[in-house]
Amino acid sequence: MTSAVMTYLAMGGYAAYVWPAYGVTLLVLGGLTLWCVGAYRRRQRELERQQRESGR
Amino acid sequence: MHRFANPARFMRLSAAILPWTAALSVVLLGLGIYLALFVAPPDYQQGEAVRIMYVHVPAAWLASFVYALVALTSAIALIWRHPLADIAAQSAAPLGAGFTLLCLVTGSLWGARMWGTWWVWDARLTSVLVLFFLYLGYIALVNAFDEPGRGARAGAILALVGVVNLPIIKFSVDWWNTLHQPASVFRLGGPTIAAAMLWPLLIMALGYTLLFATLLMVRMRTALLAAKLRALRLAEVEREAASLMPQQTALS
Amino acid sequence: MTRKRRRLIAVLAGLGMLGLATGLVLSAFSDNLVFFYSPTDLKEKPVPRGRELRIGGLVEAASLRHESDGKTVEFRVTDGKSDVPVTYSGALPDLFREGQGVVVEGKLDAAGAFRADTVLAKHDERYMPREVVEALKKSGHWREGEAQPEGQAQR
Numbered sequence: 001m002t003s004a005v006m007t008y009l010a011m012g013g014y015a016a017y018v019w020p021a022y023g024v025t026l027l028v029l030g031g032l033t034l035w036c037v038g039a040y041r042r043r044q045r046e047l048e049r050q051q052r053e054s055g056r
Numbered sequence: 057m058h059r060f061a062n063p064a065r066f067m068r069l070s071a072a073i074l075p076w077t078a079a080l081s082v083v084l085l086g087l088g089i090y091l092a093l094f095v096a097p098p099d100y101q102q103g104e105a106v107r108i109m110y111v112h113v114p115a116a117w118l119a120s121f122v123y124a125l126v127a128l129t130s131a132i133a134l135i136w137r138h139p140l141a142d143i144a145a146q147s148a149a150p151l152g153a154g155f156t157l158l159c160l161v162t163g164s165l166w167g168a169r170m171w172g173t174w175w176v177w178d179a180r181l182t183s184v185l186v187l188f189f190l191y192l193g194y195i196a197l198v199n200a201f202d203e204p205g206r207g208a209r210a211g212a213i214l215a216l217v218g219v220v221n222l223p224i225i226k227f228s229v230d231w232w233n234t235l236h237q238p239a240s241v242f243r244l245g246g247p248t249i250a251a252a253m254l255w256p257l258l259i260m261a262l263g264y265t266l267l268f269a270t271l272l273m274v275r276m277r278t279a280l281l282a283a284k285l286r287a288l289r290l291a292e293v294e295r296e297a298a299s300l301m302p303q304q305t306a307l308s
Numbered sequence: 309m310t311r312k313r314r315r316l317i318a319v320l321a322g323l324g325m326l327g328l329a330t331g332l333v334l335s336a337f338s339d340n341l342v343f344f345y346s347p348t349d350l351k352e353k354p355v356p357r358g359r360e361l362r363i364g365g366l367v368e369a370a371s372l373r374h375e376s377d378g379k380t381v382e383f384r385v386t387d388g389k390s391d392v393p394v395t396y397s398g399a400l401p402d403l404f405r406e407g408q409g410v411v412v413e414g415k416l417d418a419a420g421a422f423r424a425d426t427v428l429a430k431h432d433e434r435y436m437p438r439e440v441v442e443a444l445k446k447s448g449h450w451r452e453g454e455a456q457p458e459g460q461a462q463r
Contacts, residue, residue: 011107012098013103014104018107018165021111021112021162024161025115025158028154028158029085029158036274036275037274040281043282047281050288050289097437099435099438100441172399172401172402172429179343186329186332193321193325193329196321233342233344237433238432239433250435250436250437253436
């Protein structure tokens, strides 16, 4: 069982190339997503605050 | 065109579409990564290293596709002055730069052991690096002006100039002898990739595309919210100035 | 910093980026667009001995010999018409195989043999599982080097 997992993780000797490739993919795609959604939420909050102030 | 270029309509339409593209991209990317890592067979030459291809090739496709979109919307903005076109181009560019960087890094990881080098200055690799610089140049140019309209116009012109690079990227592997291999999927005579490897690749590519569409809509909505915020603040400043005016005249 | 100055810097930065991009393309045009020469190119347009260059082709079948020192190899690079003997000592890329595409960097010596200091393996556009290749070979539909890297046999 564990040896099968180890064999899989070794990626036929390419573990040092395959896993970083998937890691960097997750980092870039996840990073872009967090960045876009974060900026959207910030603008939404700013707009709500401004609308409350303008409405006073 | 004008119907879709209406910001209010875009806000309504994107609010309706967004949850679907977001959910579908998560499902497809999850399924694609599962197929790429656990189901797809090792290659007869590359062994397990072929699994890098499933994250590299879609990134390469998106890098070019997004640039084509930036150039197209830039042209629309220059010629027809649609307010949404500039917003679309500027929202897409950083996403395209991200895909290009991903393409370069994953390609380097693949080449290190397969080719025996992290990088070579052949026509394909060089033209993709140029694409990355074009994205960076566009982003820098757009944000470097005090007056947003001028930055947008300068960026749009740069985006259009850079279009020459897209056919160079696509056909570099056919026109000149390169270290990079020729196309395997979009080629005359059909794909030269086994079905068991083609399906996971196409699912990953669809997942990347839907993620891009989702993030593009999020960024365009962000830009429209920012425009609304600026308008509200300007209106408030004007109202305050107007309410101060009579008192000032009374005092003097 | 005044606005004018900032605008000037912005324009210069943009132009600089474009210049850098174009410069990279042009430098690639001048000597790297042809990433390598074929053995036939070499025969037709002799290059000065001792000049650094790249040769691309297939590793000729049954030409690979390992020296007794354990790291030096000799093989022939062929494009179907002409071939060049190559010696190299060092680590070979994982895709290096007889019958497969290869690009070697180095110099021609006085005897017309190529001393490589770098060996790069070229991959072709075929992606297949091992079983499919074996099935194709069994049914006789497998053509070795059918989808060869360009600049080789067909040139």
